[in-house]
Amino acid sequence: MKYKYLGKTGVQVSELCFGTMSFGSNADKDNSRAMYKQVRDAGVNFFDCANVYQKGVAEEYLGEFIKGERDDLVIASKGFFPMTDKPNDRGASRKNLTASLNSSLKRLQTDYIDIYFIHGFDKNTPIEETLRVLQDFVSQGKILYIGVSNFAAWQVSKAMSIAEFKNLTPIHCIQPMYNLTKRQAEVEILPMAKEENLGVMTYSPLGAGLLTGKYGPGKAPLSGRLVDNSMYTTRYGGDFYYRVAGEFTRIAEKRGIHPASLAVAWAASHPVVTTPIIGAGNPEQLLPSLKSVDIVVDNELKAEIDKISPPPPPSTDRTEEQTKFNYGAMLQK
Template sequence: MRYTVLGKTGVQVSSLCFGTMSFGGDADPHTSAQLYQLCRDAGINFFDCANVYAGGRSEEILGQLIHGHRDEVIITSKVYFPTGEDINARGASRRHILRSVEASLKRLNTDWIDVYFIHHFDDLTDLEQTLRALDDLVQQGKILYPAVSNFAAWQIMKALAISHQHGWAGIEVIQPMYNLAKRQAEVEILPMAQAEQLAVIPYSPLGGGLLSGKYGVNKKPPSGRLVENKMYQTRYGDPLLYTLAERFSELARSHGFEPAPLAVAWVASHPAVTAPIIGARNSEQLKQLLQCLEIEMTPELRAEISALTPEPPPATDRNEERTPHQYSSR
C-alpha cells in the first residue's frame, strides 16, 4: 500500500479509501467485518462513512470494528441528508449539524471524527452559519477537519473565503463524483483542489458498477445499483454509456486487466486525487478491486482509456486554448 498526505493536514492516509456504505445493508455485520479486515490487511487506514448509510447502521458497525485501534485509522462521516421524518432533520443548519455530529459520535463509539463532510450544498442555509458550526466543532475537538461533498468549485471557493475571512478552520477535503463516464470534475473542481492544496477523495470510480465489466449494450446483471436503484438509473441512463462500458471492458482485457480495478486505477492516476473511494458487498469484489494497486497507469495507458469518452470543455469553453490555434500563451 502507498500512503499520501491528506491535503495540507500532514495526516498520512492510504492511497485507497474504503467506503462503508454497504455495512449494515448489502453486507451484514459478519461480512462487514471480513471486508474491514481485508482492508486492514491490505494496509488501508482510511474509511469513509455517513450518518445516513443504512439508516445509521453503517456507523455503528464501523464503530465496533475500529474499537481497540481507533488511533490507527482515519474515519469520515457526513451530515445533510434526512435522518428522520421531522422537517428539520436535514440540511446544513447549525441545529442539524450539532445534533447530527453527537449522534454520529455515539454510533461510531469515538470521541472525534477525523474528516466531517457537509454531504451536499444547502441552498436554504447561510453558508457562514454552516462554516461557523464546523469551526465550533473543531474547537471542541469533536471533528478535526471540515470537508464538503457534492459541492461545485465556486461553492468550495466561497466557503474557503468565508472561513479565511473569519479565521475559522477551513475546508481541507473534498469528495466529488469522478469516473470515466463522469468527468465534469476535471473542468474546475480538480484544478481548484490542486491550486488550494485540498485533499480529493472521489466517490463512484466504477460509475455505480457501469465500469465493472458486468454491463454492455446488451449485457446487464440480474441485480445491482443500475438495475434496482432509480437514482443510479437516472445518473447513468444514457444508452451511450453502455457502449462505453463495453468498449472499456474490451480495452481492459486487451491489456490483461479486469475492468473494475482498471477503472479505479484510472481515477487514482489523476494528479489531484488523493485516494479514490472503493466499496464492496463481499470479499470477492474487494479482492478484485485491490488489484488496482498492482496496475501501472502509464501516461500512454491513461490517454488510451481517456480517449473512450469526450474530454469535457474548459471552464471558459475556449477549447482552442488547448491547441496551438490561439492568440498566444504566456
C-alpha cells in the first residue's frame, strides 16, 4: 500500500480509503470487524464514515474497532442528513452541526475527527454560518480538517472564497461520486480540485456493485443494493448502466482481472483523485477492491474503456479548444 498527501495538508493517507457505510447494513458486526482487520493488515490507514450510516451504528462499530490505534488512523465522518424527523435534526446550521459532531465523537469514542464533512450543500443555511461553526470545531480541537461532499464545483469555490476573505479555516477535501458510469466529476469538480490542490476521496468506485461482474443486460443477482434499494435502482436505472456493466466485465475478464479490481483501479487512475473509497459487505467481496492497487490502467486500456462510457463533454461549448490545432491550445500553454 502506498501513501499520499491529502491535498495540501501534511497528512499522508493510504492510496485506498475504506468506507464503512456497509457496517450494520449488508455487513453484520462480525463481517465489519473482519473487514476492518483485513484492510488494516493491507496497510489502509484511512476510514470514511458518517453519522447517518445506519443512524449511528457504523460510527459505533468503527469506534469500537479503532481502539488502541486511533492516532495511527485518519478518520473522516459527516453531518448534514436527517437523523430523525425533528425539524432541526438536519442541515448545515450551527445548531445541527454542533449536536451532530458531539454525537459522532461519542459514538466513535474519540476526542477528534480528522476530516469532518458536510455531507451535502444546504441551500437554507448561509455558507458563512457553516464555515464559522466549523472554524470553532477546529479551534476546540474537535476536528482537524474540513471537507464537503456532493457539492457542485461552484458551491465548493464559493465556500472557499468566503473562507479566504473572512480568514476562516479553508476546505481541504472533497468527496464526489465517481465511477465509470458516473463521470460528471470530470467536467468541473476534478479540474477545480486540481486548481485548488484539494484532497479528493471519490465514492462508489464499483457503481454500488454494478461493475463487479454480476450485472449486465438482462443479468442481475437476486439481491444486492441495485436490486433492493430504490434510491440505487433509480441512480443506476436504465439500459446504459447495464450495457456498460456487461461490456466492462468483458474487458476485465479478457485481461484476467476481476471487474471490481479494474473498476477501482480505473477510478484511482484519474490524476486528481487522491483515493477511491472502497466498500463491501464481507471480506470475500472486499478482496478484489484491495487488489486494485496492483493494476496499472495504461492509456491503451483507458481508451478501450472510454469507448464503452465516454468522458462527458467539456464545460464550455468551444469544442475546438480541446484539440491541439487551434489558438485555444496556444492560450492554454
